[in-house]
Amino acid sequence: MKRKILAFFTALTLLCTVIPFAACSKDTEENVEIAEVDEVGEYLPIEAQDDVYSVLSDGTGMSGKGGRIHTHNNVAASMYEVSGTAFSVTFDIGRREQLGKMYFWNYNDASALDNGVKELKVSYSEDGNAYTALGTITLEKADGTGKLSAAETFADFAGVTAQYVKLEAVSNYGGDGTGLSEVRLYRYRPRVEVGGYVAATPIDRIGNDGEWTCDAEDYNATNGSGMSDVSSFTATHDADPSNMITDSKSMMGFKFDLQGNYPIRKIYIWNYNDPAHLDYGMKEIKLKISNDGTTWKTYTALKTMTIPKGTGEDLSASYVIEFEEPVRSRYFMLENVSNYGGDMVGLSEVRFEIGEGWYADDANDWTALFSNYNGWSGADGIYSVNLDGVDYDPSRDVSEKETFFVFSDSIISTVDPATDLRSGVYMPNNTNALLTGGVADAKNIEFHYPEKTSGAANIKPDPAEPATVSGNKYYWLGDTFVVGSKLYVFALKIDHVDPSISGFSFAQVGVDLACYDIVDGVPDYDSLRIIKDTDNILCDLNAAGGKYYFGGGVFDSTEAAGVLNPDGYLYIYGYQDTANSGRKLVVSRVKPENVEKFSSYEFLASNGSWTKSTDDLKYLASNVAPEISVSQIRTGEYKGKYLLVNTNFTNGTTIMMSVSDSPFKEFTAKTTVFDHDTVYTIEGKGNNSYNAKAHPALSGTGELLISYNVNGDDCFTYGDVYRPRFLRLAEVPAAE
Numbered sequence: 001m002k003r004k005i006l007a008f009f010t011a012l013t014l015l016c017t018v019i020p021f022a023a024c025s026k027d028t029e030e031n032v033e034i035a036e037v038d039e040v041g042e043y044l045p046i047e048a049q050d051d052v053y054s055v056l057s058d059g060t061g062m063s064g065k066g067g068r069i070h071t072h073n074n075v076a077a078s079m080y081e082v083s084g085t086a087f088s089v090t091f092d093i094g095r096r097e098q099l100g101k102m103y104f105w106n107y108n109d110a111s112a113l114d115n116g117v118k119e120l121k122v123s124y125s126e127d128g129n130a131y132t133a134l135g136t137i138t139l140e141k142a143d144g145t146g147k148l149s150a151a152e153t154f155a156d157f158a159g160v161t162a163q164y165v166k167l168e169a170v171s172n173y174g175g176d177g178t179g180l181s182e183v184r185l186y187r188y189r190p191r192v193e194v195g196g197y198v199a200a201t202p203i204d205r206i207g208n209d210g211e212w213t214c215d216a217e218d219y220n221a222t223n224g225s226g227m228s229d230v231s232s233f234t235a236t237h238d239a240d241p242s243n244m245i246t247d248s249k250s251m252m253g254f255k256f257d258l259q260g261n262y263p264i265r266k267i268y269i270w271n272y273n274d275p276a277h278l279d280y281g282m283k284e285i286k287l288k289i290s291n292d293g294t295t296w297k298t299y300t301a302l303k304t305m306t307i308p309k310g311t312g313e314d315l316s317a318s319y320v321i322e323f324e325e326p327v328r329s330r331y332f333m334l335e336n337v338s339n340y341g342g343d344m345v346g347l348s349e350v351r352f353e354i355g356e357g358w359y360a361d362d363a364n365d366w367t368a369l370f371s372n373y374n375g376w377s378g379a380d381g382i383y384s385v386n387l388d389g390v391d392y393d394p395s396r397d398v399s400e401k402e403t404f405f406v407f408s409d410s411i412i413s414t415v416d417p418a419t420d421l422r423s424g425v426y427m428p429n430n431t432n433a434l435l436t437g438g439v440a441d442a443k444n445i446e447f448h449y450p451e452k453t454s455g456a457a458n459i460k461p462d463p464a465e466p467a468t469v470s471g472n473k474y475y476w477l478g479d480t481f482v483v484g485s486k487l488y489v490f491a492l493k494i495d496h497v498d499p500s501i502s503g504f505s506f507a508q509v510g511v512d513l514a515c516y517d518i519v520d521g522v523p524d525y526d527s528l529r530i531i532k533d534t535d536n537i538l539c540d541l542n543a544a545g546g547k548y549y550f551g552g553g554v555f556d557s558t559e560a561a562g563v564l565n566p567d568g569y570l571y572i573y574g575y576q577d578t579a580n581s582g583r584k585l586v587v588s589r590v591k592p593e594n595v596e597k598f599s600s601y602e603f604l605a606s607n608g609s610w611t612k613s614t615d616d617l618k619y620l621a622s623n624v625a626p627e628i629s630v631s632q633i634r635t636g637e638y639k640g641k642y643l644l645v646n647t648n649f650t651n652g653t654t655i656m657m658s659v660s661d662s663p664f665k666e667f668t669a670k671t672t673v674f675d676h677d678t679v680y681t682i683e684g685k686g687n688n689s690y691n692a693k694a695h696p697a698l699s700g701t702g703e704l705l706i707s708y709n710v711n712g713d714d715c716f717t718y719g720d721v722y723r724p725r726f727l728r729l730a731e732v733p734a735a736e
Helices: 051-056 216-221 364-369
Strands: 080-083 087-106 117-125 132-138 153-156 161-172 177-187 245-248 253-271 282-290 319-339 344-354 358-362 374-379 383-386 402-407 410-415 422-426 431-436 445-448 474-483 486-496 506-519 522-531 548-557 569-578 582-590 602-604 629-632 642-647 654-660 668-675 688-694 704-711 723-731
Touching: 051 080, 051 177, 080 087, 087 117, 087 216, 117 177, 132 153, 161 177, 216 245, 216 344, 253 282, 253 668, 282 344, 319 344, 364 723, 374 431, 374 723, 383 474, 402 474, 431 522, 474 506, 474 569, 486 548, 506 548, 548 582, 548 629, 629 688, 642 704, 668 723
Parallel strands: 474 548
Antiparallel strands: 080 177, 087 153, 087 161, 087 177, 117 132, 117 161, 245 344, 253 319, 253 344, 253 358, 282 319, 358 723, 374 410, 383 402, 402 431, 410 422, 431 445, 474 486, 486 506, 506 522, 548 569, 569 582, 582 602, 629 642, 642 654, 642 688, 654 668, 688 704, 704 723
């Protein structure tokens, strides 16, 4: 759904994106595919200067945290209202940022919808004193339902630098009062394109004291303050030191976070430009890069560089670092070798220019979809499938898509939006959800979970099986797929065991298969059947090469699935635990009509043959996690090849991808997709990440959406810890 924006700003972003390594111009077998991506930037928490307006920005009444796709309830106490036809509220971001889009949820009390704001004047300020008018917008009247989406009209600041945003209600819809339900603001996210601009930030994380590690001043080198243009590389910087950044002359260097993994071809540097302290300017620098923001390597292709001193007048870029080939990373550091003799060292601005290649960045709408304040409010183990069995179909009307999700351990609770604290917590062993319409929209997803009982789960062993220590065995869920009118889910059997033996209180001991009938296009939950692997064909804890488990990934290579060059098999992936060498990817295959007959499964042997034996499995990749994905690349230079996505090893923040000519040949050219810092930037102790995988069922043309899970010691305390996050992997398109 396209949204209206202020008339004097640009329209929705268009991206010519393709799957990794592919260039649109090389896709000769079909028309160049254009994917429209209107992605929002990072959510910026804002605080009303007057507490009376706090309900407008603290999430009260919203369905989840931080998303523009969330909905608001129709409870008047969760909204702001004042008598008369006008009010004015000012929000503080806490530091100067380049602002992107601001969304509004109008007053939604069903008995007083005429009290909703009609005309709203929007303005912004860097210092809280001098304000610049962005314009006046007209908000649609709310609908009074308990699931109010954001208004179609939003404010697009298009990258202006500001710390304060003022909203002034000019008129309402004829009621005797005027109100709003919620306001959410997002950081500037310019169009991704070759030669485009990355809106970087300093590396800012939550420290051990619970505070952010950067000061407001640290943002001055990236937030456009003092620049003559919000994103131009030919812009000039002024001579006002309040728009610059300084630090001790002995510090290591200035570090920058691109908020995504981008191929960078140039870095523009504006040196410190205070006329009274030009000697603070950096003189000799080296470039360092990092995937994780912690471990740095000097970029050896460049020697020590000398940055010209500032001029004290309007300053063009002092120095441009140019790369022969784009350098792909998320974090960059200008290492401080020397300055021009002052007691401090400083910079005015640094900007990064995108080159050709693929990029990965946060898919914030999809991440927001799985932040939910009431009922289902977190899980891991996410898999997805379209219920027609087809992942890639550009001709399909996306509004007709029905997408099924399965989750493993899930948290059911209520989350307080203002404190992020949970209440009424219980954890089913597995749950699922159904999304209608194929796009991230909190209004269109329904979570399906059991009531609070002992051993609660949607899918259970049938009949029940006593666990080794106490209670019954249960299922975590593997990949899900469709065969005709049947929806299948691999059910990974988990036992309660003595933690003093293995260090864990659980152990996987088998793999079964769950099946639902698809009736009128959706699952019939009452039709659930469990097909038991009684002969332990898909899981063997005593295999000669090491214990193995299948069901962690499925690739459907059939005509019904709509893939290129189908061979008629389902490929079922798993891993083998090998002594002292980690987990290795293994594969089996079966004809779809025999998927319930485990004796029909064939396994790929080390010599490349298919056999019924699992004594000598071929390894397709190393250092994989229990959950992975294999997807077919559908456009561009690598069209028809296969992409493996997985977390490097079992736990960690590094997400890898590799390519194969076949779903059953080795995956090579292993590359880091992204190294995220989510585990460091959310509240809670012991946060960790695991089980990344791609979701072709969710992905648009020319992109691949990738999820990863986050867990932590405080997952039962805080609502924002335990849930999937999403990335978008795509090719950088040509400039418009």
